[in-house]
């Protein structure tokens with residue numbers, strides 16, 4: 001099976017931005033704006049929390065997939081690419097998580 005990455009899903013989401021809201025759930029979300037996309041992502045995050053705390057492994061996987069989809073829709077609504085997020089994550093590999101946390105307190 002060939003790998004399916006967040007970049008592939010990002011491309012699907014971008015293509016749906018030009019679709020009809022009658023045929024595309026993504027377009028329906030994007031038409032409602034970034035605040036609505038953020039609210040939906042928050043709901044999905046809570047579902048991941050609940051699944052992670054006590055539901056089955058399959059439920060955690062399913063809710064994580066929903067969350068990643070809704071995160072990418074939110075990023076699209078804010079005109080942010082997953083590459084930009086990845087670049088920030090990459091820059092953070094230069095230091096430990098504890099050092100990064102301390103630097104935020106200084107900021």
Ligand SMILES: N=c1c2ncn([C@@H]3O[C@H](COP(=O)(O)OP(=O)(O)OP(=O)(O)O)[C@@H](O)[C@H]3O)c2ncn1[C@@H]1O[C@H](COP(=O)(O)O)[C@@H](O)[C@H]1O
Pocket residue numbers: 012013016023024025026027040043065066069070
């Ligand atoms: N990966 C996903 C994906 N993950 C989750 N979801 C949808 O996200 C919703 C989240 O669940 P909820 O229980 O909150 O859904 P809901 O109550 O129906 O949502 P609302 O009516 O409240 O918005 C469900 O409707 C899921 O179907 C997704 N919808 C689309 N995709 C991908 O996006 C592609 C394009 O989809 P369309 O834009 O619909 O063509 C699809 O082929 C998939 O690859």
